[in-house]
Amino acid sequence: MSTPQASSLQAEVDRLRLQVESLQVKDGSEPIAIGNYLLARLEQLKVTKMFGLPGDFNLGFLDLVEDHPTIDWVGNCNELNAAYAADGYARVKEHSIGVVLTTFGVGELSAINGIAGAFSEMVPVLHIAGVPSTTQQKTKPMLHHTLGDGRQVILYDAYIKAAENFSISQAIITDKNTAASEIDRVLTDCITRARPVYLTLPTNLVYEKISSERLKIPLSRLPPPNDPDVEAFVIDEIAKLVEEAADDVIILVDACAIRHDVRSEVNELITKTGFPVYSAPMGKTAVSENYQRYGGIYVGSISHPDIKEKVESAKLILSIGCLKSDFNTGNFTYSIPTSRTIEFHSDNTKVQYAAFPGIGMKELLPLVTARLHACSAVARAVPVPDFTAVIPQEDNNVISQAWFWPRVGRFFQPKDVIVAETGTSSFGILDIPLPEKSVFVSQILWGSIGWTVGSTLGAAFAARDMGLNRTILFVGDGSLQLTVQELSVMLKHGLRPIIFVLNNSGYTIEASRFLHGKERKYNDISNWNWTGLLGVLGGTDVSKSYTVTTKDELSALLDTQSFADAGKIQLVEVMMPKFDAPRALVQQAELSGKTNAYVAI
Amino acid sequence: MSTPQASSLQAEVDRLRLQVESLQVKDGSEPIAIGNYLLARLEQLKVTKMFGLPGDFNLGFLDLVEDHPTIDWVGNCNELNAAYAADGYARVKEHSIGVVLTTFGVGELSAINGIAGAFSEMVPVLHIAGVPSTTQQKTKPMLHHTLGDGRQVILYDAYIKAAENFSISQAIITDKNTAASEIDRVLTDCITRARPVYLTLPTNLVYEKISSERLKIPLSRLPPPNDPDVEAFVIDEIAKLVEEAADDVIILVDACAIRHDVRSEVNELITKTGFPVYSAPMGKTAVSENYQRYGGIYVGSISHPDIKEKVESAKLILSIGCLKSDFNTGNFTYSIPTSRTIEFHSDNTKVQYAAFPGIGMKELLPLVTARLHACSAVARAVPVPDFTAVIPQEDNNVISQAWFWPRVGRFFQPKDVIVAETGTSSFGILDIPLPEKSVFVSQILWGSIGWTVGSTLGAAFAARDMGLNRTILFVGDGSLQLTVQELSVMLKHGLRPIIFVLNNSGYTIEASRFLHGKERKYNDISNWNWTGLLGVLGGTDVSKSYTVTTKDELSALLDTQSFADAGKIQLVEVMMPKFDAPRALVQQAELSGKTNAYVAI
Structure with a gap:
């Protein structure tokens, strides 16, 4: 293994070489389409999946993606879920990044909350937006997906302005001569600063040929050397x-x-x-x-x-x-x-x-x-408390929060990827020690409910790449409703996560009922037939669903070998009391409540 | 009926009175909480439904909404769908506006594509974001839903900056003394200029009492008088x-x-x-x-x-x-x-x-x-072509696009609200004359796929308010997957739209397959069990679903009285050939293809 200084110096050398390269005009090198240049860089970063949706301004690039030998197109159900998936992928796939491709305007704006979450939580995600041709960007016709108005003023740059708030750098590709260096610049920012970057790819430049010379020098992921x-x-x-x-x-x-x-x-x-x-x-x-x-x-x-x-x-x-x-x-x-x-x-x-x-x-x-x-x-003489979770003895068969989390703790295996939705799940799992080489995935700062569903999709792909074990999701019924369609993408790609749906009839778990409005109707949600869901989304043969209402039922299921082996995608609806919550969430809610206090009427 | 000049002058008088009012300090008038002031204005604008999701920064205001006698909280499955619903509501409910309530950061950003669509297509929508208290806005702690970073720089204004691109005016409420005039200002912009406006409501001001005097003067919806x-x-x-x-x-x-x-x-x-x-x-x-x-x-x-x-x-x-x-x-x-x-x-x-x-x-x-x-x-002597749609005689039983649209044209009744998704549906229905007092709803400029599902929810509520007839949606299988969960909100509220799902295995219909990539896999989507969907989303007893694969089956269904009466929510999966498209879409795709042309590899 090289010393930190040597690695760091090598990174600096690579950076300088790229700079020199961009200043020189190289002739005679193998030409490459700009779209393929971008894909080659992503391949170097070990990206194997691209998330997103087709749209009329990204179809040319999508042809290149579909034809690429090592990068697969996932094809999500909507753009927010796609951004969440790219985020989940990047979290689990260390030394790589997540990539989401959308179309101009409608697509990119739908993804923006997912990108903002990656920004907030420092996750390296590249957001590529397929945009109109450079000619159309100049003449600004009132295309669909534009903010046209009766006075013909069209804010083509409104989307870039919006993206600037939620990405650390932006490359607005408009010139083939700078395309490669612009791509490299934002990708370097993405990997060294671990935050989202934004890149627009106009329809008419995707197939423009440029020099592939720069690809010989890998992008550096090391930060600048310390003094x-x-x-x-x-x-x-x-x-x-x-x-x-x-x-x-x-x-x-x-x-x-x-x-x-x-x-x-x-x-x-x-x-x-x-x-x-x-x-x-x-x-x-x-x-x-x-x-x-x-x-x-x-x-x-x-x-x-x-x-x-x-x-x-x-x-x-x-x-x-x-x-x-x-x-x-x-x-x-x-x-x-x-x-x-x-x-x-x-x-x-x-x-x-x-x-x-x-x-x-x-x-x-x-x-x-x-x-x-x-x-x-x-x-080594300083004592450390034992970090263990004891399953409490309760004199009833109700699946309480206090019992549930230690019990599923026993179910986990080394190298499991464990995804916990903000709220009940992320707080409930805190006290549970997770096994060797397991990966915990949660969005504790940004806290966008529904995030885990898309994120689990990306995490499960990354887990496969990384040789990890099962992907296990804990999500509330309320949260799952936000992003539910992405389960069908898991089915389509043969992923086999285990999904625990904590059914407690509403947003109890997702912080708000405990924060405020315990008895309020706005925290109620409609009850779905959760065990029928995977079948409807296309998974009759490749999925299995369960409802458990007692401790005994859940324990029996967790102890079943075929369940634990996760050979199919599995959904477990766990019936839990409406007004129960994990210890840590109750305490957090009390603290938040004080700062958030509304003046009484 | 008053003359245009008189109405216009009256509007000017009202506007000036409000201005005078805001300059005077009124004592002794009935005090009202700022949250209720806003609701009172919305009631005056005949708003009966508020769309959105609960989140910890809007719960105090939600208490007021839930307690309001004439404004109902809808409670959507996600924020994008909520914004779409507000847009659909505003389109059908003339002389009113759509309202969507979200929470800080995560919620408002998820809604932004819906708001941008309303901006693009000129639909009056008020977006209310519940935000942290004015104290927290000053001290900027790293709350959840903020863009915190390791250096404690928190971009509390990033969301406002993003919103500015997609709304005509913004009211950042921070002071009880200007709250009423700020609310009135953005609402007046919303109704006179028919575009979205954005308003932030901090937790600590919702219950602050202000004078209710201004409420006696209605907001003017008339534009300034002509010279x-x-x-x-x-x-x-x-x-x-x-x-x-x-x-x-x-x-x-x-x-x-x-x-x-x-x-x-x-x-x-x-x-x-x-x-x-x-x-x-x-x-x-x-x-x-x-x-x-x-x-x-x-x-x-x-x-x-x-x-x-x-x-x-x-x-x-x-x-x-x-x-x-x-x-x-x-x-x-x-x-x-x-x-x-x-x-x-x-x-x-x-x-x-x-x-x-x-x-x-x-x-x-x-x-x-x-x-x-x-x-x-x-x-009156100038001749006008007959606008009629003839059902073609075809020598097979396949449900072709050419046959489908004229056939459903016969099914429509006066005062139906007809919602058509961008793509196959919006192009297919163009040639069909719609009945007396029917309302056509489509997002032709912004063209965000999946929009119709949320929009139908809002449109159906508005139709009820306006004494209109059935709400009928035409949506492709690909588009429906983006926003599908909103069907459960229709079920929850007892709405009874008729939903035609045009199943042609992918994004054929949603423009892209015809624009580019006819045989490409990225235009394929996974096939859901569409007729099982409403049951899973909570509608076993109150819904009915059908699949029709032939002209005869569809005709028989359309002619069934109980179906036409729309006593339940109904979903009809219409099996159509993969590579068929309406005449107008094929022609549009050819024209777009020319301008969007990718350089060949």
Whole structure:
């Protein structure tokens, strides 16, 4: 394995070469259509699936996608679901990106909430919009999908303006001479900054030929190198604080450890040093939840008391990739003073109150590990609470929230991908240790209900690519209704997720009933025949559906080998009481309720 | 009936009174919560339904909606569908508006394509977003549904910036003192300019009490009065041209005649003058299609030859509310020189090449009618083609497009609301005369597939309010998959639309297969069990579903009294050949294909 410095320098060399390449006019190199240039880059990024819908301004490009040997067209039911799928794919398929293709105006706007979610939660997604030809963009006829009005003013750029709010860079391809460098620029931003980028592809440029020379140089996914002097200073500062803390140090892992690709660096750090490690909700499964020095989930005042005490009393906290949103912090109730915190981020480091911009964790963490290695003996003496989930003994057969989550916890296997909808599911699963090499997928910051259904589609494709195990979804009946059609795309492609539909008659679980309006009709939803659903969506032979109403029924099902083997797509409707909710959600709702309080009438 | 001038002056008086009111500080008037002030205004605008989803930043307002005596909460399955429903409601419920309520970020962005469609097609829709409290808007904590990043920069205004592209005015309510005038301002824009407006309602202001004094003055829906001198000049010019044309004049009615509320003025004009009248696709049913001087649909080179000849050879064309988009004009193939055209718009008039800004048709048309009244005898001599649809005799039992549309044409009844999805349905129905007082609903300019499903929900509610007859939807299997869950909302509310699902295995009908990629897999979709769908969505007892595969089966069904009576929600899966399409769509596709041509590989 090369050292961080060498890899980083290689990345810099590649970047500079690309820059030189774009300044030189290359003749004689193999020409390639712009559409195929883009696909070649995506193939290099190990993209195997493209999500989206056909529309009249992307059909030419779609021909190229359909003919591509390693990238498959998925074909979603609608664009929002497609964006969700691209997001789920990118989360599970590390070192790759999610790609969604839509058409001009109607398609791209339908996808925008999905893209905004990826922006918010730092997920690398490329949004390609097929747009009218460059000629039409100049003459601006009142085409369908435009915002035409009686005065012939047509806002062709309205969609770009909208996209700018929810992507970190945009490439508006209008010139074949800059197309390749523009494509490379946004893709590099996407992979190094882990956020969505937006690219428009006009109908008349898809087949325009350009030089393929640049493709020989791979895009760099490494961030710019840290300044060695500053880095050395930061390491000294960290070592000093660790020494002062007499090794009473804990590590807190969060979302950006996953998003910015430092799982293995974090793993090195925790195993070499032996410091106790905890995770924020959005960092769940960033480190193994079976690791003996792992203490569970810290989420401010909502944490289990033992975890809360251990984290907040530590003399020093190494916080890796933190993302302090309301639901990720127990409504901002961290009790950790800045003076006891070191924050590692993708592009900066904070040591107590001192900020070190430009010092990113990808390079820094291995150096910190090397330096702190020696202190492991003392560190290993710091006790860590056991992270286990006990199935409670209840004297009835009702499937309570308190019973359900530990029980399904026993059902999980190593390498499962576990997708949890915002609300009941994401809160309920927090307290459950997930198995070795499992992947937890949830949208805790953006919290768009229905997201998991599209996301599960993408996650299941990625799981197949990554050699992972089953994909298991937990979703409420209310949430599933938002995006339900995407189940048919799973069926079409022979995916075999297990879908637990928590049926508690409404948006109870999706936060709102517990936040407000417990008895209000607006939180009720209509009851569907959930077990008939997969059959209607095209899956009579390749699916199986169940309803369970008691603990015994659910347990029996979970213990059935053929069910656990997941040979077909399976849907389990779990009947649960309307006004029950997981511990953590109830506490979160109480905290949110205070800040959201409406003045009484 | 008051004269146009008197009504217009009254509107001006009301507007000025409101302005005075907002400048005066009123004490002692009945206080009202801001949320209820908004609802009171909506009630005055005859709004009876509010579409949308609950979310934690709109729950306080939702309590007020649920408690309101005349405005019902619909509760959609997702926000895009809710926006589509608000759009459909506004189209059918003349003199009212559509209202959609979403939550901050996730909800409002999911709705944005629906709002953009209403913007494009000029439909008055109010989008209310429930947002965090004004305090949170200032301190900007990283709440869920925000675009938080590791550096704590939170783009609370990103959603407003996005909304600005797709609404004509925005009211960002942050101050109780200006809340009422802000609400009135955007609602006035909405009703006078017939386009979407956007309003944010922070949690902490919903119950804040303000003066209710302004509510005594109704909002004015009339545009500002025309300048009498200019108006008189314009009328003289028009009269002169009509005289020169020796009454060889035709009238062409388009979308804005409906959107800007001049149906009755147009009706006066055509019946008093006797000029032949034609309609553009987006103006279909603006005037009665059974009127003896109505000649059918003019759509440039795609028109029936007889209609094309009659329209294009007329010496003068009075064009009312035209909207010259590609699909509305046979891909811009109008053959009508400007020198023979007078264009009437909501806020301007064009006489040949001369523009008269500020001269709106609402006031102008009655004066033109009064002036041209005398020429009717000569005008009535100009022949008008018969607008009829003949059911072709075919020597097979396959349900062809050529046979289907005239056949269902016989099924329609007066006052039916007929909703046609973009593509096969909207093109197929063009040639079919619709009955007296029927309402044609289609999204010809924006063309977002799946739109009709949400739109039908809203249209069906509006039809009930307006004392109309059945609501009948024509939608392709591909389009229905985008928005299918909204059928369950129809079931929940006991609506009874008749839904024809044109099953031809893919996006054939939705333009793209005929535009490009005839044999491509990306135009295939998976086949659902359509007749099982309504049962699964909660409608076992209150729905009925059918599959028809032959002409005889369909005819028999259409002739069944219980089917025609529409006592339940009914879904008819119509099996049609994959590569068949209506005449007009094939021609449109050929024209689009030329401009969209991809360079060959």
